[in-house]
Each structure stands twice: as structure tokens, then as C-alpha cells.
Amino acid sequence: MEPQVSSRMKKILLIINSIFLAVGICGAPLIIRLYFIKGGKRIWLSCWLQTVAWPINFIPLAISYLYRCKNNNNNNNNSSKLILMTPQIFMATIGIGILQGFTNYSYAYGIAELPVSTSGLLCSTQLAFTAFFAFIIVRLKFTSYSVNSVFLLTIGAVILALHSGGDQPEGESKKLYILGFIMTLAAAALTGLIFPLVELIYKKAQQAITYTFVLEFQIVYCFVATLFSTIGMIINNDFQVII
Template identity: 35%
Template sequence: MNRLTCKTTDCLPAEDNKLDAERQTNGSMGQSTTVRRQRTYKWWLLMTIYTFFLLAGQSVATLLGRLYYDKGGNSKWLATFVQVAGFPILIPLYYLSSYKSANSNITTNPPSVLVLSGMYSGLGLLLAADCLLYSVGLLYLPVSTYSLICASQLAFNALFSFFLNSQKFTPFIINSLVLLTISSTLLIFQNESTGSTQVSKGKYVIGFVCTVAASAGYGLMLSLTQLCFQKILKKETFKVVLDMIIYQSLAATLLILVGLFASGEWESLGKEMEGFKLGKSLYVNVLVWIAVGWQVFSIGAVGLILEASSLFSNVISTLGLPVVPVFAMVFFHDPMSGIKVISMVLAVWGFVSYVYQHYLDERKSETGKV
């Protein structure tokens, strides 16, 4: 009677029970593998979009910034202002992402308003100072030299990531940092013309120092942004990306406006528009598209920080290194000297070295999966 009333699975032989368990296990593993692949595809799609935004925005904004100076623009504060003041174009996206977040089931404990205000204000202050230094550097340096010096931000970012984000150093990463540092250092040994205006050795050095300082500040800001995502915001949504961009840009814009009026440069903006070589209409268009370009760049940069890391975001930014000097040579007739070619080769070599390390990390993580 006990044999007739037992459950079907209990009456099976031990071998059959084992095969049935293996089938169930394999089925669940297949489902988890499918989900993991779907997540991987979605992740790579996001990474591709953010990478395109970063490279396109950075290249367009940098070249237009050089065009502004070459055609009669001379206001450092205005050039700084347009780097951060384009954030209102992101407000429609912000409301769309807020609507989707409101309809999701994600529940988190948000940080206090005081903590958020302090975080965005601090990052906004650093952003404003950084943009001002970049504006001075672009004023006194050829755009190709300027963009190559900006490669040093990767070394600074790696240093700050080591202390703030627990970034691990490997031989390939160290090789990348050394090459990129040498690449930017080489450029101090030359003196060139910026557009049609010959700058003195003193102004060239000022431009170099300001660009290196701005690169250091940008590296610090990326590491702090990643730290804020991990320790304060603790979310991984597109709305969080827009929050970071909009609020810190708002704080930076207010600070830069204070500097613009305190410096007195606002009084000469009307005359500057009148004397712009391409006309009033293109003067406005150039400034508007600089602002748009930097906001597109910000979406890409902050998105890559959220999806990967601050160091990875900076590496992708360095990927645009060969693009800007080539376009600068075509459109602004910047000379491509031997030192600059060597600097570019070292910079690309450093970038490839870091990407290879990322490839090794991916392979290691895949082989570690069951």
C-alpha cells in the first residue's frame, strides 16, 4: 500500500531523480544566461550611446570654442558661461525620466535636501573653476595642443580614483598613465600661433598651466561624481544622470554669472558681437552650439560614470584625442609639428593600453562565471 500511494517523484529510481534535477538546474541556468545576455546587450547599447554623445559633444564644442576666439571673441567669462549654461535643453528629458521613475516600483531612501544641496553646490563650484581654466587654456593655445594636453586628465583621474574609488592599478594601467603624462608634457617645449594671432611665450605657459590645472580639476570632479553615485545617490537611472548634470550646472552657471558681471566683461559683449568676423547671427549660433555640445558631452560623460566608472569615462574622452587635432589642422590650419605627432602617438598608445586592460578584466569576469 505504501508503494502504491507514494508520490511519483518519490517512486522514481535514484538515477531518474538525479536526471530530473539536472534538467531543472539546466533550465534555470539557461533562463539566467538569457537574462544575463539581455542585460549585457542593453548595457553595451547604453555604453555605445553614451560614448557617441561624449565624443561628438566634446569635439564639436572644442572646435567651436576655438572658432569663437579666432573670429573676434575675447571674453573668457562668456566662453566659460556657455560651457555650463545649456542645461535648460535637458529639462524636457528630465520630466520624461521623472514620469517613468514615478511609474516604476523602485523604492529607495533618498538623501536629505541639505545633503543634496551641499553635494550639487560643491560640484558646481568645482565645475565653474574648471571651465574657467579650460577657457583660458583654449584662448592661449592652438586647439590641437590644447586637446592633447587634456589627455593628462586621465592620469589625474587615475590618481584620485585610487584614493576615492578604490581603483586598482595594473601594469597596463600604469603604462597608460605614464605614456599619457609624457604625451602632454612634451608640448611645453614648443611655441605656436593660435589661429592668426601669435602669442608670447609667457601666455603660452599660462595657457599650458591652466589647461593642466583644469585637467587635474576635471579628473577630481569625475572621481567625486562616482563617489556621490556610490555613497549618496545610490541609484542607477537616467533621471539620476540628469539630476547630476542639471543641478551642478545650475550652481556653476550662477557662480560664473557673478564672475562675468564682477569682471566687467559684460560691458564689452555688445561691441564684441558687432566686431565678430562672421556676423552677429553666427556669433549667437556659435555660442548656442557650444552650449549644446557641452551638454551632450555631459550626458555621455556622466552616463559612462554611472554605467562603468569615472576612469572609464575619462578613457573614452581620451579616445577623441586624435579627432580634434586632425580637424583643427583642416579647419584652423594648426601646424602638425614633429613633437605634436609624437605626443599624439604616445597618447593613442596609452589609450590602447588601458582598453586592453579593460578587455582582460572582461575576459576574466566571463571565465569566472558558471
């Protein structure tokens, strides 16, 4: 049984995860774009780097497991499971990982062809896609705030599309710029699809959604996404370039 986490610890974990998320969201597109500006051309490599750090999750997962073991020993309970995820959830998580792999590739391709400002605005439209798919998949109820946010971001993307040639990088063809535009929107749409699907999996899971369970979920789907990118790198001979 998963030990109860205090309200204070929940807030601490929430703050830590929010900081990591903010740093990743702000820093990742800048680093990836810098790689392409400096002459990098390996899109599969950029895709691979987005989830390759998944083994780091084993650290908090191990701490959580030891904490559960200690708690159960104190309560004379020897029912600690090494893995909380059920086979059904495991298979569903693999599907999410494959979708994440496609998302990572689309995102990396878009970053390679578009300025950070443009790609950032296009990626922000994932809120609109998330709201749409959430309404279809998990029956999300809209509020005035969510509708207003979706409307403004959608209008921003439309205006940007109408003036898409204004920030086209020098020396880049119109065809590649438009393709990068489409791929970035595809990444936003896939991201908007993944979030409601994850929530659906959590709702259908016949078990408590604990911090340990979420870590296991992240490890599996990030591993699958990394494996997806690794196969692409092998086919594209990217490892030979690295070596």
C-alpha cells in the same frame, strides 16, 4: 520606486549619451578656439557656454518622471517622488558645481592662448590625474593598461612642455603662452579630481543610482557651474557686450 530599465534600453541610452559626449568633446574645443581666432576675447562667456545648456536635461527628466508615475499607478503605488536627490547629496553636488566652474574657466583660458592640438593633448592628461585621484579617493586598482596609458600621456605632455615654443601662436607673448599651458593643465587636474569625487558621492549615497538620479545630479552641478560663470560675466561686464 524607480522602474527597472530593460537591458536593451540601457544599451540605447548608453549609445545616445556616448554620441553626445563624443560630439561635445570633439566639437567644443574647435568652436571655442574659432571664437578666439576670430577676435573674441570674452573668456567668461566661453566658460558660461560650456554648461549653459543644462535646462535640456529637464526633457529626459520629465519623461522619466512621467514614466515612473505611470509605472507606479499601474502597480497601485503612489510613492513617486518628484526629486530623488537627498539634501546631503544636493550640498555635495553644489561643491562639484563650483569645482566645475573653476575647471571651465581654466579650460577656456587655455583654449584662448593655445592651439587646439596643444590644448587637446594637455587635456588628455586628465586620465593621469583621474587615475591618481581615484587611487587616493576611491582606492582604484591599477591595471597594466591603465598604467601604460597614463605613462604615455604623461610623457607626451612632458615632451610638449620641453618644446613649448614650437607651436606658439604668432604675435602671442611667451608669458601668455606659458600661462595658457598652466591653466590647461589645471583644467585637466580639476577634471581628474571631479570624476573620483563624483564616484565617491555615488558610493556614499544611501539610495539607488538610477538614470533619474544621475540627471538630477547633472542639472544641479551644471546649474551651479553656470551660475559661477554668470557671476564672472557680470563682474567683467560681458552681458553688456552681448546686448
